[in-house]
Amino acid sequence: MSKYAMFGKLTAQPGKREELADKMLSSSETLNDMEGCIYYILHAAEDNPDELWITELWENEEAHAASLKNEKVRELIGSCRHLIAGASAVKVRPLGGKGF
Amino acid sequence: MSKYAMFGKLTAQPGKREELADKMLSSSETLNDMEGCIYYILHAAEDNPDELWITELWENEEAHAASLKNEKVRELIGSCRHLIAGASAVKVRPLGGKGF
Numbered sequence: 400m401s402k403y404a405m406f407g408k409l410t411a412q413p414g415k416r417e418e419l420a421d422k423m424l425s426s427s428e429t430l431n432d433m434e435g436c437i438y439y440i441l442h443a444a445e446d447n448p449d450e451l452w453i454t455e456l457w458e459n460e461e462a463h464a465a466s467l468k469n470e471k472v473r474e475l476i477g478s479c480r481h482l483i484a485g486a487s488a489v490k491v492r493p494l495g496g497k498g499f
Numbered sequence: 500m501s502k503y504a505m506f507g508k509l510t511a512q513p514g515k516r517e518e519l520a521d522k523m524l525s526s527s528e529t530l531n532d533m534e535g536c537i538y539y540i541l542h543a544a545e546d547n548p549d550e551l552w553i554t555e556l557w558e559n560e561e562a563h564a565a566s567l568k569n570e571k572v573r574e575l576i577g578s579c580r581h582l583i584a585g586a587s588a589v590k591v592r593p594l595g596g597k598g599f
Contacts, residue, residue: 491552
């Protein structure tokens, strides 16, 4: 099976980026236990005070799909929803590189 | 020192994405030897046949800057130039996560 990558931009409600990031980083502890997650890294955009970028790499698409069914992850997504103004994803196919 | 991330979009000359990606993946072997590079991953955009996305994470900004002075990396950049129609970067500050 092929590795699976995604990266997405989350726009926080005005002034809520830090709160959103803190919540999501608590999720990355959940992700540390998640089978098949190679990396999941949260970034703050330097040129927009409300934007976060996430880059993720998974062993395969199924592992990513399974993570979204995980109870802890679902709880987290629910608890973040009111902090999020918008989201968009860049659909990509990982090709290779260091750490791949 | 803080970790350093960047991700960028490269637009290949029409029809040249595969050739550009092949060249860049040969570079990732160079990057495997590069001190301070945590990951460097090349992705093909699914919705545009000419676009590549690169995500990079480094131990610090200095390690990234040093890589650009490396002879092999400079040769590679030079040899790719004719395949590239455009480039843009998203400036980000890595916050944390799995694999961080």
